[in-house]
Amino acid sequence: MRLKRMMQGAGFVYVLLLLGAVCPSLFTRNQTEEEAPGTAYANASAYVADAMTEKPKIAITFDDGPSTVFTPQLLDGLKERGVKATFFLIGQNIEKEGASEIVKRMYDEGHLIGNHTYHHVEITKVSNEQAYQEIMLTNEAIQNITGEEVQFMRPPFGLWQKALEQKIHVLPVMWSIDPLDWATENVDEIVNKVVTEAQENDIILLHDCYDSSVKAALRIIDLLQAEGYEFVTVDELMLD
Numbered sequence: 242m243r244l245k246r247m248m249q250g251a252g253f254v255y256v257l258l259l260l261g262a263v264c265p266s267l268f269t270r271n272q273t274e275e276e277a278p279g280t281a282y283a284n285a286s287a288y289v290a291d292a293m294t295e296k297p298k299i300a301i302t303f304d305d306g307p308s309t310v311f312t313p314q315l316l317d318g319l320k321e322r323g324v325k326a327t328f329f330l331i332g333q334n335i336e337k338e339g340a341s342e343i344v345k346r347m348y349d350e351g352h353l354i355g356n357h358t359y360h361h362v363e364i365t366k367v368s369n370e371q372a373y374q375e376i377m378l379t380n381e382a383i384q385n386i387t388g389e390e391v392q393f394m395r396p397p398f399g400l401w402q403k404a405l406e407q408k409i410h411v412l413p414v415m416w417s418i419d420p421l422d423w424a425t426e427n428v429d430e431i432v433n434k435v436v437t438e439a440q441e442n443d444i445i446l447l448h449d450c451y452d453s454s455v456k457a458a459l460r461i462i463d464l465l466q467a468e469g470y471e472f473v474t475v476d477e478l479m480l481d
């Protein structure tokens with residue numbers, strides 16, 4: 242019985258690995274917790290006074306886009322809610338027909354745009370030169386549309402080469418909540434996982450290449466806004 246369960250488990254992992262080849266955030270590592278908020282305050286009353294005026298911040302991020310089908314729906318929903326998000330784009334997706342208009346819209350509507358490599362490569366598995374090309378090609382594709390330098394990237398699979406930072410001026414951005422949206426494609430599951438885990442300064446990872454993820458994202462935003470959270474782009478959390 243136990244063996245059978247283990248075998249089923251192995252089958253499940255195999256399916257996840259197959260799925261991972263398409264939208265591979267399974268191989269993620271949780272970001273280590275930052276210092277607890279508020280520790281920089283000299284005394285408790287100053288913290289309380291500030292906490293009364295400032296809402297807890299949280300960031301929602303989307304990898305693997307743009308999708309010409311789902312990203313526009315997401316952008317509509319974000320606009321209705323007055324929310325700014327962060328998008329980590331795959332270079333080759335930007336070159337697809339109709340995609341550059343979506344990237345321009347993201348930029349015009351105040352979202353932060355980062356790099357997710359050109360072919361969704363695992364940075365640690367390719368040569369330094371290839372990694373450099375993957376990042377630079379994607380930076381160029383984004384900059385040609387926005388006219389602004391790209392400052393952030395999310396390395397596919399969460400694997401980064403620190404040495405690259407000497408050559409390329411992009412900051413890697415990991416995440417702290419990963420509902421594995423691409424694996425479940427179940428809106429309720431995604432929403433529940435994110436909303437129960439959410440805390441101040443969290444970075445939520447989703448993928449805007451699925452209908453279920455877009456629906457879940459908008460519900461997550463509605464629920465967390467009702468709890469008093471303010472959605473910000475990742476630069477606001479990282480550069481604070």
Ligand SMILES: [Zn+2]
Pocket residue numbers: 264265266304305357361397398
């Ligand atoms: Zn990805």
